[in-house]
Amino acid sequence: MKQYVMALDQGTTSSRCIIFDKQGKMKSIAQKEFTQIYPKPGWVEHDPMEIWSSQVSVATEAMAKLGIRAEEIASIGITNQRETTIVWNKHTGQPISNAIVWQCRRTSGYIEELKKNGVETYIKECTGLVVDAYFSATKVKWMLEHVPGAREEASKGNLLFGTVDTWLIWNLTKGKTFVTDYTNASRTMLFDIKKLQWDKKILGELDIPENMLPEVKPSSCIYGNTDRSIFGEEIPISGAAGDQQAALFGQCCFTKGEVKNTYGTGCFLLMNTGDEAIESKHGLLTTMAACTTNKPEYALEGSVFVAGAAVQWLRDELRLIRTAAESEKYATQVEDTNGVYVVPAFAGLGAPYWDQYARGAIVGITRGSNREHIIRATLESIAYQTYDVLKSMENDLGMSLKSLKVDGGACANRFLMQFQADILETKVHRPECIETTALGAAYLAGLAVGFWKDKEEIKKNWSLSETFEPNMNGEKRSSLIKGWQKAIKRSFDWEE
Numbered sequence: 397m398k399q400y401v402m403a404l405d406q407g408t409t410s411s412r413c414i415i416f417d418k419q420g421k422m423k424s425i426a427q428k429e430f431t432q433i434y435p436k437p438g439w440v441e442h443d444p445m446e447i448w449s450s451q452v453s454v455a456t457e458a459m460a461k462l463g464i465r466a467e468e469i470a471s472i473g474i475t476n477q478r479e480t481t482i483v484w485n486k487h488t489g490q491p492i493s494n495a496i497v498w499q500c501r502r503t504s505g506y507i508e509e510l511k512k513n514g515v516e517t518y519i520k521e522c523t524g525l526v527v528d529a530y531f532s533a534t535k536v537k538w539m540l541e542h543v544p545g546a547r548e549e550a551s552k553g554n555l556l557f558g559t560v561d562t563w564l565i566w567n568l569t570k571g572k573t574f575v576t577d578y579t580n581a582s583r584t585m586l587f588d589i590k591k592l593q594w595d596k597k598i599l600g601e602l603d604i605p606e607n608m609l610p611e612v613k614p615s616s617c618i619y620g621n622t623d624r625s626i627f628g629e630e631i632p633i634s635g636a637a638g639d640q641q642a643a644l645f646g647q648c649c650f651t652k653g654e655v656k657n658t659y660g661t662g663c664f665l666l667m668n669t670g671d672e673a674i675e676s677k678h679g680l681l682t683t684m685a686a687c688t689t690n691k692p693e694y695a696l697e698g699s700v701f702v703a704g705a706a707v708q709w710l711r712d713e714l715r716l717i718r719t720a721a722e723s724e725k726y727a728t729q730v731e732d733t734n735g736v737y738v739v740p741a742f743a744g745l746g747a748p749y750w751d752q753y754a755r756g757a758i759v760g761i762t763r764g765s766n767r768e769h770i771i772r773a774t775l776e777s778i779a780y781q782t783y784d785v786l787k788s789m790e791n792d793l794g795m796s797l798k799s800l801k802v803d804g805g806a807c808a809n810r811f812l813m814q815f816q817a818d819i820l821e822t823k824v825h826r827p828e829c830i831e832t833t834a835l836g837a838a839y840l841a842g843l844a845v846g847f848w849k850d851k852e853e854i855k856k857n858w859s860l861s862e863t864f865e866p867n868m869n870g871e872k873r874s875s876l877i878k879g880w881q882k883a884i885k886r887s888f889d890w891e892e
């Protein structure tokens with residue numbers, strides 16, 4: 397009897413493998429950080445081979461820690477940093493260059509061209525996305541135009557493009573399976589989210605050959621089996637979803653109106669909107685939710701580019717803290733930020749502002765500003781950015797949200813969660829398992845092979861760890877938010 401499902405969670409800064417049992421309990425975890433490559437200001441790359449090798453090594457390690465063999469694993473679910481773009485040669489399996497990461501701003505110029513060419517409205521209606529360098533489309537074009545010989549190889553049909561899920565599945569199956577799922581496809585800016593097909597007009601506009609693109613399938617179905625040489629036995633790969641959609645699923649937000657916010661490298665607020673692709677009037681994205689059938693499901697998303705990454709910046713660049721967890725200790729040593737605001741617009745601003753040229757700012761500094769104030773202001777900026785996207789969502793829907801489910805690494809920070817509840821004036825629910833992204837991928841994989849019967853069975857596994865109740869005086873709250881709104885404007889349109 398197979399007792400486990402394995403989730404491969406390929407994030408922006410680390411590759412993780414978590415093995416879950418039927419109750420959704422983590423039985424084993426292994427994690428490995430990998431190299432972040434910054435060739436120029438605003439550029440971010442990963443080595444696809446390191447993504448692949450780190451992912452296999454954590455999977456093997458997690459199995460060894462639990463003392464299990466491949467035969468005991470019912471299936472594998474893949475979840476991944478989205479939009480990050482890999483192009484490789486289908487005969488040799490060699491990537492033609494480093495992966496261009498979702499945070500990379502190098503293709504901002506192409507975005508200006510698309511806007512000039514008057515296709516912005518068409519792209520938004522077709523893909524649900526705001527036209528931005530964040531998504532894969534212009535990254536593929538960049539590779540075809542800048543990697544020597546790439547255009548010619550592509551026209552001969554020798555190149556494949558994939559997001560990280562596709563790259564991992566292709567390697568796990570030794571080149572037998574070239575697929576992606578709806579959620580990842582919906583982040584490329586090449587996929588028509590209503591017709592569920594690659595869009596020929598956008599492909600033509602960007603001069604991307606359609607034969608480079610993978611087949612698109614639901615997020616829960618058997619894609620193929622791992623090659624025997626990898627884990628000693630074949631294991632079905634039966635779940636795949638972008639990490640934010642996987643987290644929505646892992647939080648059991650199965651019905652229309654349910655919302656979660658994931659605090660990882662960035663911060664991503666998603667609401668399940670059921671079978672309705674709601675078009676935002678307030679700077680949010682329409683994206684696909686993980687679905688278990690051919691019937692599409694949608695979500696509204698507020699994407700904040702820098703959240704936990706700002707805490708890493710405090711640690712690695714400013715060297716104000718030694719560990720991310722220490723940020724909580726320092727933040728609570730002062731009563732407030734003494735008027736300091738940090739705006740972590742390191743990679744421009746995502747929702748709801750979509751300013752490719754915004755850059756980070758620290759404002760309100762006086763002679764009395766100290767380390768604790770800056771640390772606290774950095775944590776608070778995560779909550780303010782979430783406030784901005786949540787207000788946009790409420791404005792789109794004409795209703796106010798009563799509570800928010802949270803997950804991701806930075807939601808371990810109790811100061812941040814309390815401040816979040818205070819600023820939103822909303823209850824914040826943190827579940828027992830904050831590794832919801834991996835859990836969602838495991839659920840998608842397990843459902844496809846009958847490890848779990850249905851969503852009702854899965855829902856019983858969700859359990860609450862803590863609720864943070866709003867507890868801030870309204871006047872103080874309004875004045876803090878007003879200060880944030882002033883601060884963020886100072887970061888706009890900085891880079892020429």
Ligand SMILES: Nc1ncnc2c1ncn2[C@@H]1O[C@H](COP(=O)(O)OP(=O)(O)O)[C@@H](O)[C@H]1O
Pocket residue numbers: 407408409410659660661662703704705706707708720721722723724804805806807808809
């Ligand atoms: N206690 C903490 N307080 C604040 N931030 C934290 C804390 N623990 C982790 N983080 C931040 O959370 C992020 C890691 O979360 P994770 O969900 O693993 O992200 P990802 O999947 O994007 O790699 C890092 O950016 C880290 O700085």
Ligand SMILES: O=P(O)(O)OC[C@H](O)CO
Pocket residue numbers: 406407408409476477478479498638639640660661662
């Ligand atoms: O790696 P994460 O968890 O920060 O997620 C990155 C997002 O998928 C980018 O869209």
